[in-house]
Amino acid sequence: MIGKELKRASSSKSGNITRKSDLEFTKIILILTAVLFLSIVLIFPLAVVFQTAFRDGFVKYIQSLLEPDTLAAVKVTLLAVVIAVPLNVLFGLAAAWSITKFEFRGKRFIVSLIDIPFAVSPVISGMIFILLFGSDSIIYPWLGANGIKIIFALPGIVIATTFVTFPFVARELIPVMQNQGADQELAAMTLGASAFQTFMFVTLPNIRWGLFYGITLCTARAVGEFGAVSVVSGHIRGETNTLPLHVEVLYNEYHFSAAFAVATLLVLVAFITLGGKAITEYMEKRKKHGKVF
Numbered sequence: 001m002i003g004k005e006l007k008r009a010s011s012s013k014s015g016n017i018t019r020k021s022d023l024e025f026t027k028i029i030l031i032l033t034a035v036l037f038l039s040i041v042l043i044f045p046l047a048v049v050f051q052t053a054f055r056d057g058f059v060k061y062i063q064s065l066l067e068p069d070t071l072a073a074v075k076v077t078l079l080a081v082v083i084a085v086p087l088n089v090l091f092g093l094a095a096a097w098s099i100t101k102f103e104f105r106g107k108r109f110i111v112s113l114i115d116i117p118f119a120v121s122p123v124i125s126g127m128i129f130i131l132l133f134g135s136d137s138i139i140y141p142w143l144g145a146n147g148i149k150i151i152f153a154l155p156g157i158v159i160a161t162t163f164v165t166f167p168f169v170a171r172e173l174i175p176v177m178q179n180q181g182a183d184q185e186l187a188a189m190t191l192g193a194s195a196f197q198t199f200m201f202v203t204l205p206n207i208r209w210g211l212f213y214g215i216t217l218c219t220a221r222a223v224g225e226f227g228a229v230s231v232v233s234g235h236i237r238g239e240t241n242t243l244p245l246h247v248e249v250l251y252n253e254y255h256f257s258a259a260f261a262v263a264t265l266l267v268l269v270a271f272i273t274l275g276g277k278a279i280t281e282y283m284e285k286r287k288k289h290g291k292v293f
Contacts, residue, residue: 049267052260064261072238073246073262079154080229080242081222084162088218089211092169097203100177101185114171117164125163126231129156152234157242160228165221172214176207209283216276223269 054061064070095114099107117125131137133150143150150156184206188198204211226244233240241249243266250259 046267049260049263052256053264054261056257060257061261064255064258065265067258069238069241070246070258070262073241073243074265076154076157076240077223077242080157080161081219083158084165084222085215085218087162088166088169089215091166092171092173092214093211095170096173096177096207097199099174101182111174114167117167122160122164122225122227123231126160126228129160129163129228129232133159151232152236152240154240156232157229157240160232161222161225164225164228165218168218168221169211169214172210172217173207176210177203180206209280213277213280216273216280220269220273224266 053064095110098104099111130151132139133143133156134140135151148155150159184202185198188202189195193201224244225242226248229242230245230248233242233245235241235245235249237246237249243262247259247262247266250256250262
């Protein structure tokens with residue numbers, strides 16, 4: 001009897017060891033698969049970008065970045081970002097606050113509308129703006145009579161950029177504000193706080209890291225947007241080309257080193273985005289553990 005129990009215990013221990021070995025083997029295979037996949041689709045392409053950018057030397061790299069057309073593309077990109085991102089922040093805050101704190105008819109419809117830029121191709125959205133503000137639109141005679149140029153000019157780029165990026169802030173804030181509920185805001189208003197005071201001293205501190213993450217994603221997408229901006233910009237070199245469009249122009253003209261040099265600026269934005277994401281996740285983790293920051 002004792003021998004059977006010992007044999008059973010030995011068999012159970014052997015089975016546990018086998019299962020642990022299987023789990024370790026599975027873990028190693030999954031890790032290697034993930035590393036291989038990331039190497040193929042991310043690490044190797046990034047290495048090629050930087051290798052090609054510096055192929056002709058550091059001096060040539062700097063010269064490519066300081067060319068007038070490149071600086072003009074940087075300026076157009078920054079102008080589009082500094083206009084589109086604040087607009088999306090205001091919209092995202094208003095949409096998230098109204099959706100999560102109030103009940104009203106059409107709430108689900110508004111939530112669905114927020115996702116439209118995710119569902120519609122950026123090229124299609126650019127064509128829509130061509131139809132709305134181009135030479136064949138109903139309002140074009142009025143725009144022309146008042147000297148207002150939207151398509152093939154900076155306003156068109158800003159509108160297209162705003163459209164493709166406006167879901168990011170709202171989509172980051174809505175789940176954060178839903179989890180928090182409205183108890184703190186109601187308590188503040190009961191104590192006599194105005195709507196502005198409630199937002200500044202109650203709502204905003206609770207959503208600041210979600211807001212920061214949404215702004216980071218929105219900025220990254222605004223800088224790297226190609227499809228919609230390509231349609232409405234007209235590709236006027238030195239005037240309406242953004243950084244992604246300028247990269248395309250340089251590449252099509254076989255200036256590979258210059259094209260990849262400019263592309264490294266977009267890679268830098270991607271790294272900044274990842275840094276912002278890491279900071280946000282770290283701060284949220286500290287907040288959950290009740291640590292002051």
